[in-house]
Amino acid sequence: MIKIKNLHKAFGANKVLTGINMHIEKGRSMVIIGGSGTGKSVLLKCILGLITPDSGTISVNGVDPNTGDRKVFLDQFGMLFQGGALFDSLPVWQNISFRLLQGKRRLSNTDAHALAVEKLRRVGLKAEVADLFPAELSGGMQKRVGLARAIAADPQIIFFDEPTAGLDPIMAGVINKLIREIVVEMGATAMTITHDMSTVREVADEVAMIHEGLVQWSGPVGDIDDSGDPYLDQFINARAEGPIEAVR
């Protein structure tokens, strides 16, 4: 379970998060929406401990990200980055099995390769892709390899940062479907950041909209069309007119 209480974060004079409260139950899929620059990625990085918040508390299964053993804490997570963030210098199979190739209980190269091939199959890619380098892959393939890496160590919590950004609608649909299937299959807690309403409808159990550093609206995905919230209405219907200023 992820609990966030009164989270604040500013970069100089720019107040990005101004009192976020949120709570995600174990095994649920939360999608966070909101305009560009509203602090969605900052929130996610605060949860991971990549950014230290100015004030407020975060608890992941009862543990604060910035205290205790970081490795044990991070071992719970898998993350799909917006641009894939695959390591250019390593072949695909080493990217996927990266976490499992480190540490005292590291897998042998043969086992790590086999596991990478299995995860590639799970995301709809052929075994041959395992020996390619990230630069040899298309954008959609890179996203799928990123997804395979995110699930390689069977994490309890998976974060997806704009999983369909830069993809054509068909590939976006494929990725959305995969995310939903994998999250259900693994029983993982998921948190997805997106602007893409097709992702929201495909992936979410719950939706939270962030605006000006606060949670503007949150609730079950089934309620978003009848929320009565003018901010959420403007966002999900992609209207230029409304309470959210188009020029920010």
Next chain:
Amino acid sequence: MIQVIDGFLARIGRSTLSMFESVGRLVMFTALAVSHLFRPPFYWNAFARQLMTIGFYSLPVVGLTALFTGGALALQIYSGGSRFSAEAVVPSIVAIAMVRELGPVLGGLMVAGRVSTSIAAELGTMRVTEQIDALTTLSTNPMKYLVAPRILAATLTMPILVFIGDTIGIMGGYMVGVGRLDFNSSTYLRNTWDFLQFDDIYSGLVKAAVFGFIIALIGCYSGYHSGRGAQGVGNATKSAVVTASVLIFASNYILTEMFF
């Protein structure tokens, strides 16, 4: 008038604070990087890759620089020495100058140009494309995986590179001395060997290790703190080579004073 003076003083204050902030950040980064050299886990594969990238692949550039420098040095010393009939000092001065000063400094500068920029560009790109954040989320400390192996590899390989460069530089002097200036081959070699002392070689190699540390540290620091986008990575690369070169010259003077 008071406003103009106020503005001027404020600018000086801001620049001074910014300079102290940068120095402080570099000192903290250095302390953290050095501490990770001694704390497990150690990434030996990453270290081995860096030994090849930083050490082995820098051999041609260091070797060629040393070869031509040794040759030019022989010509210059011969030309200068002949003014007071001291042509015979060519072998010994070429050897001493290469080993004590030119080998480490020119080798250091060439490696700074090749390696410091490459590290800054690589880490800068990794920062911009979130690969460094990805490493963290994969339970891997980027300081341990990216920074420590590079610093260790550069610190260990630079003395070897410079030793090879010194030898090639002396050979360059020998080729010009014997082939162009009509020195006797065995006399040239004997004069080289007889005048060279252990301290000359030792001081040059210590300098090389320090320069290697500086080259990798500054490359890593610049790349790790790279700004966003292509311009950010470009600035990180530029900053890496300029800072590393200036620090090589500055530390060379300090080390020379110490060994003097």
